[in-house]
Amino acid sequence: MSPSATERGARDSLVRMTELVLPEDTNPKGSVFGGRVLALIDKCAAIVAMRHTRRDVVTVSVDSVVFLNKVRVGYVLMLRGRLNAVFGSSMEIEVDVRSEDPLTGDKKVTTRALVTMVAVDADGRPVKTPRLLLQDDDERARAERAAERRRARLAARPPHP
Numbered sequence: 001m002s003p004s005a006t007e008r009g010a011r012d013s014l015v016r017m018t019e020l021v022l023p024e025d026t027n028p029k030g031s032v033f034g035g036r037v038l039a040l041i042d043k044c045a046a047i048v049a050m051r052h053t054r055r056d057v058v059t060v061s062v063d064s065v066v067f068l069n070k071v072r073v074g075y076v077l078m079l080r081g082r083l084n085a086v087f088g089s090s091m092e093i094e095v096d097v098r099s100e101d102p103l104t105g106d107k108k109v110t111t112r113a114l115v116t117m118v119a120v121d122a123d124g125r126p127v128k129t130p131r132l133l134l135q136d137d138d139e140r141a142r143a144e145r146a147a148e149r150r151r152a153r154l155a156a157r158p159p160h161p
C-alpha cells in the first residue's frame, strides 16, 4: 500500500499488542496501575492512526474508560486497536484490552477505550487524513456510531482557554 494512498481499509491499520505485566507496572498489592493500561491504549491507538495516515499524530481525546477486572502481576495484557471512522484530520480508534492468566489460560475483558487521534504536519497543524474504505456492514455501522459519538464529543468540548 502506497504511503500516499487516498483511502485505506481498517484491516490495513489493525494493531495487536501483547505485554507481560511486570512488578514495576503494579501497586504493592500486585494489581496493575490504570495509568499503565492507559499508556498502552494510547500507544496502540497511535500506531493504528500512523499506519492509516502515514503521518505524525496526536491524541486529542480519550472517552471515559472503565476497568472491569483486576489485572495482576504476571498476567498478559492483549490489546487490539482498530479504526472505526475517519473525519477530516481526526479519527476514532477503538482499543479493546483483555487480560490472560498465562498459567491457566483464563481470559477476561479489561476495558474498551475510544481514542480520537489527529493527524498533524511538521508544525503540529491538523492535516486531512486518507479516507477509510468501509468494506462491510459491520464497518459501516461502526463508522456511523463513531460519527454520532464525535458529534457528542464536539458538543461537549470545553471552551478553548
Ligand SMILES: CC(C)(COP(=O)(O)OP(=O)(O)OC[C@H]1O[C@@H](n2cnc3c(N)ncnc32)[C@H](O)[C@@H]1OP(=O)(O)O)[C@@H](O)C(=O)NCCC(=O)NCCS
Pocket: 058, 059, 060, 061, 087, 088, 089, 090, 091, 116, 118, 120, 124, 125, 126, 153, 154, 157
Ligand atoms: C489536537 C490539536 C492539533 C487540534 O488543534 P486545533 O487547532 O484545536 O484544531 P481543530 O479545532 O481544527 O481540530 C482538529 C481536529 O480535532 C478535532 N477535535 C478537536 N477537539 C476535539 C475533541 N475534544 N474531541 C474530539 N475531536 C476533537 C476536530 O473536530 C478536528 O477534527 P476534524 O478535522 O476531523 O474535523 C491541538 O489541540 C493539539 O495539538 N493538542 C495537543 C495534543 C497533544 O499534545 N496530545 C498529547 C497529550 S497532551
